[in-house]
Amino acid sequence: MRFAVLADIHGNALALEAVLRDMEGLGLSEAVNLGDCFSGPLDAGATATRLLERDFPTIRGNHDRYLIEHDPSEMAPSDKVAFDQLEQKHLDWIAALPSTMTIHETVFLCHGTPTSDQTYWLERVEQDGMVRSATLDEVEREADGLEADLILCAHTHIPRNIRLRDGRVVVNPGSVGCPAYDDDVPVYHHMQTGTPNASYAVIEGAPGDWRVMFRSVPYAWDEASALAAKRGREDWARALATGWFEG
Template identity: 50%
Template sequence: MRIAAISDIHGNLAALDAVLADIARRGADVVVNLGDLLSGPLQPCATAERLMALDLPTVAGNHERQVLTHAPARMGASDRFASERVTPAQRAWMATLPATLRLGDDVLLVHGTPTSDLTGWLETVTPAGMRPATHAEVLERAGDARAGLLLCGHTHVPRALRLDDGRLVVNPGSVGLQAYDDPEPWPHRMENSTPHARYALVERSGTAWSVSHIAVVYDWDGAAALAERHGAPDWAHALRTGRMPDRDTLTAGR
């Protein structure tokens, strides 16, 4: 069984199309989507149309929940941009997405962890910033989730960790945004340091899972120009470089 895992598209339709084309070229039995689909100053409606037509196994991310439940005054710029543009039909589709989803008996899809869409599974945020999570932290977050393959997103960082009990936790990275900053729970930033769209191919041979992280070229300059036209220069910088702008106060509208 070969699974292509995508996550954190954030309305970046150009990146999504490039990733889907690469998946089609390499081949996969199924494509799964781990949430944070539309929020961002790019193309939320067109991205929703594309995803609705594909009808992929998909879980909701924290941004779907926030767009659906938060008052506009509570929303960040990315959620507000999407919320003001998505159609009633697209909003209704978002509302159908589950928080977790099983694929067969051995695969669990989540956005953050099995119990939270705001907690990174393979990264830990401290007052000093973001760092890779320890084995003990990943194991604790896994809890009693019964699956050999645990797929997550949220932090945008491509990473995998095999637990001592044999379970494999995989974050495919972000299709649509390779850098962001966040003030919660402490100020931190994520930077993948290149603008390539990310996804993962995960394959089972016998009872063991293997993972390949893929970086895909797409028109990131065009995506950045669109972000600039929509009043998001920090997004534009992140899209072009995979890094956040070098200044004291950063915001990517996330």
């Protein structure tokens, strides 16, 4: 078994194209998509076109959900830009996506945790805004009762590979299109990878013998950054150009 894991594209069509080319170079056509496909000040329309063409097994992220649940007049700026670029067929596609999925019988897909698309799984945010790795006990608590050998999650944009005590593996592939961001839930904090590259993962093997390869793919991030700046999003422009939110 061999497949790619994509997540958190956030409307960055340039990064998605680079990842798809990298997959082709590896002779890899199968992939899964862990959601948050469109929201951002970039090119949600082109991203949607490519994703619908590829028809990868896909689950819905929290920002995908906002696009179909929130009134456009009340959307956050990144969601509103994406919403305005999408056609009704794209919104219908989002509405039909499940929040979780199991593939190959033992591979479980979620965006945040198995029960929440808005909760970090492999990281924790302290009350002072500092971000730390979740402890093994904290990670295992979220996996309690989950019958899967390989668990794929996203949402934090940070590539991680965690082995639980019982041998199950939890993998976050990182973000294809958004290497750094800020958020105010549960308190204000930054998530940042320190690289502008597009991130995804390649999974190979079988239950009990999973091999995880993280791919960090250079692309025309300067063009993506310039587009964000043109649309008045200096925060996104800086993050896309550097992989850092602050500084």
